[in-house]
Amino acid sequence: MKNMKNMKKVDIIGIQMDLGASKRGVNMGPAAIRHADIFAKLDDMGIDWRDKGDIIPQMDGESKPGLKHCGQIVEANARLYSEVLESLKGGRMPIVLGGDHSVAAGSVPAAVRHLGAVGVIWIDAHGDFNNRQSSPSGNMHGMPFSAVCGCGPEEMMPYGPYFADPRHAVQIGARDVDAVERQRLREAGVTVFSITEIDRMGLAHVVSRAIEIAGAGTQGIHVSFDIDAVTPDEAPGVGTPVHSGLTVREAFLAMEMLYECRQVCSMDMVEVNPILDIQNKTGNLACELILSLLGKTVF
Template identity: 35%
Template sequence: MEQSILLVGVPTDHGSRRTGCLMGPDALRAADISTRLSRLGYDVSDAGNITTDPTEEIHHPNPKIHHLADYAALIGKLDQYCETMLKEGPVPVFMGGDHCIAAGILPALARASEEAGQEQFLLWLDAHTDFQTLESTDTGNLHGTPVTYIIGDPSFDGVIPRPAAPIKPENICMMGIRSVDPAEQARIARTSIDVHDMRAIDEFGVATPLRRFIDRVRRANGRLHVSLDVDFLDPEIAPAVGTTVSGGVNHREAHLIMEILYDSGLVTSVDIAELNPFLDVRGKTSELIVDLIASLFGQRVLDTHRRSI
């Protein structure tokens, strides 16, 4: 990894009808993300927040869809922002905001990788596959659609411009999945996305599938983005998310993933999505996320001295 980190806040919460993710970046700042990473020896700077201007709604034949114009504006804004920022070289840590942010970040990263002659890979840590289309979503919540968008699915044609550099489905690995509707399941099975649901994690643990994916990234000389949705974690340890699903990844499994990723030296960018501080319990989710990000950047078990609770 590079020795400098750029924190970028992307406070958005139009991806669902529940408010609160707007406060995500500030909760991570309050949980001392910057100091924790600085202590690990990085030069950390905070770029502040990226916001989009409210625009008029774009209408879609699916009447459930809401905030489509905000989604389109967010994708455009992040794409533009990343274009300049990525040239400067620090490892970006995007602090969401709901998971719509991934729809703007990944295509920009993929374009930068393409220009550098490298493949862009994505590790998607989430309870959901976020593989809805504009037609298939029955909630109309766009935070369930970013993966469909970033692979260049034609269902967005005529609504939001297709990504110039889509992510190849075979370059995506998903872990922690445990809530997928039948249509989404059928669609994802037709792609070459590598999906490890919680059943697979129960049987084989997190290390084996993760190492296999990391080997693929290394062999391809790829760049690796890690997208961490708070609902990847079990709600008992991470209650601050609007889409809790029981039976998630536990504390040590989550840290082990981050530690293995750090050891790989392949992670080039990160996003943290769906943190809703309004639903937190005395900041415990924000603190856990910051702790996990510290592990991703090199904090080791032996370096930590935890207070008893």
């Protein structure tokens, strides 16, 4: 493993993407997280941060059958890929503010390109493991986990074979997964800790297993956090809410354990939708979870 101990240099990269989702509004997610005073709080923690601004998708682009807004998503993700790669090369930890979850198809391959083998921990109510054929909607935010694991759609990964190995890919918090998607996750060899396993084994046990699976034999762990993993009573600003999710404390515990493992190389915080939120409750929570992953503790 490359030395990621005390990595206190952080780059914030926003991407105003909402073309992968069915509802508009997550393009304002980066602003919501910034308005939660993320930079003042990073200063308080003594973290050296840079704000690399927001990537804004182009106005027009191609759609393909089964891949809505494919052209714009792939083009914006290519810019995200370059930014994430540049940060990693400079020894800085990229934190990507989405945007819908399709942006992970730009960030994860950059981490793989830079570090070689990278484990992925995907914290989400959904599987995000569809491809063009299996997706019922054609919404590309339901496909990035599949894409970064090399299971398609190929259009989302134009950078070269910078895939995460599904044997080091872990899903945490699933509670709304299509039947075909479930089959695809199994066949790919992704480890899934659904909300039921979390209930049975406890979040701490699940996360320590996830760190073992994603971290053993890899050069780093990419954490992709979809805020809809958290129960919608606590995170109402999401486009695809699913009842009975992670509690806020479970989400913080996951972040604290991921900080302590010292293997996290990069992170996405996605799907904050300010239009659907209540007084930026979800934006504030997303901000605090990022800080927790960077080492903010309660005591």
